[in-house]
Amino acid sequence: MTLNLNWGILLEESATGDGPYWTLLATGLQWTLATALTGWVIALLVGSIVGVLRTLPYRPLALLGDIYVEVFRNIPLLVQLFFWFFVWPEVVPQEIGRWMKQDMPYPEFITAALGLGWFTAARVAEQVKSGILSLPRGQKNAALALGFSLPQTYRLVILPQAFRVVIPPLTSEFMNIFKNSAAALAIGLTELTFQMKQMVEYSNEVIVSIAAVTTIYMTLAFAVNRGMAWLEKKARVPGMIGGGR
């Protein structure tokens, strides 16, 4: 069997009428980037808040955080996206639901970014919590003993250490969010995997299509990995190993 790879197809005009095939993939890449990055910002913000909640000495708040994580972590991402896209507009007050279905700009993108963000936030919260719990307990007492309020204690003492500890596990969550963004094709977002399917269908160049998209995903993963390694190095403190003792 000979593999007849026609890489030239990427430059050929696509049958969809949207320009050459490579522009199809470029559009897909844009949506993948936009969705993953927006989702990541949401995941970091929400995940940090939820992670902190779970370590607070107030039972109801800690419980609330625990419930969030259990719900969002244990339901498949695909189901969550379907829920936000198809069910949520029917659940909210009619006015808002109608707006979501008819007038909300880029509904697939917004739903995907938010859904991916909430989902990943649960995983970030888990990491942030274990990062906080890995610090010596005395650190919190030492900060409180100096007169810091609890919010100051978190902001100035606990979180700067906890985030350093969790950079490595967060790196893999950051890489995951790019891969997971492919699930958004199910609600019609024209992200990279969606566009790959398009290209396969119209060009019949299955292998070239998959190889091209694989290369793009791997490049993204590599870039994230390098970026986070750089960050970890920047954040490294002399004599502080991981942050714990």
Added chain:
Amino acid sequence: MIDINNVSKWYGQFQVLTDCSTRINKGEVVVVCGPSGSGKSTLIKCVNGLEPFQSGTILVDGTSVGAPKTNLPKLRSRVGMVFQHFELFPHLSITENLCLAQMKVLGRNHEEAHNKGLQLLDRVGLKAHAEKFPGQLSGGQQQRVAIARALAMDPIAMLFDEPTSALDPEMINEVLDVMTQLAAEGMTMMCVTHEMGFARRVAHRVIFMDHGQIVEDAAKDEFFGSPRSERAQQFLSKILQH
């Protein structure tokens, strides 16, 4: 200065402190000793409200620690505390460790905080290490910085919870020297420690705790001369053999 009246505390069913009462006057140095698990750390943490207690009262400079309306952060900023494991903030340089609370809690400006920090660092003999990080210092050096950090807040009293028990033997004295000097300057001090040499030299009074109770609370000479309780005698004989 520190008034502890009939304080009791429970962890669930387990009673850690039983009816503890004592009083530490201004300028007084009181050493608290007793077997491991007897409640020394718990008692000292009740003094600045790091541990809540269920009954009794503690007054620090007239402020009731347990009262719901007490501004605990404000009270704590006036009481220095030194821990067994130093608890310097490892992500901050020595200078930042010394300045952070001065600026964020007391509202001092950077220059003021910096000057104060360096002056105290000099006093504990570590001026050359100002730009290092805690992880780059020895245990004894870290503990001296921790004392300087507490002093930078101009505390009205200092609490020490076994400040030398995590140190290698050769580093114990450098920390005790700083504490001795502090006592000589008239600082009010409550020190949980098993360093009986320090207690003999520096303390005015010694408190002996066992099973969450203050078993003995006596002037230093009295305590070392003829402790009244059998438990304290046993404890002393064990500890002084080494």
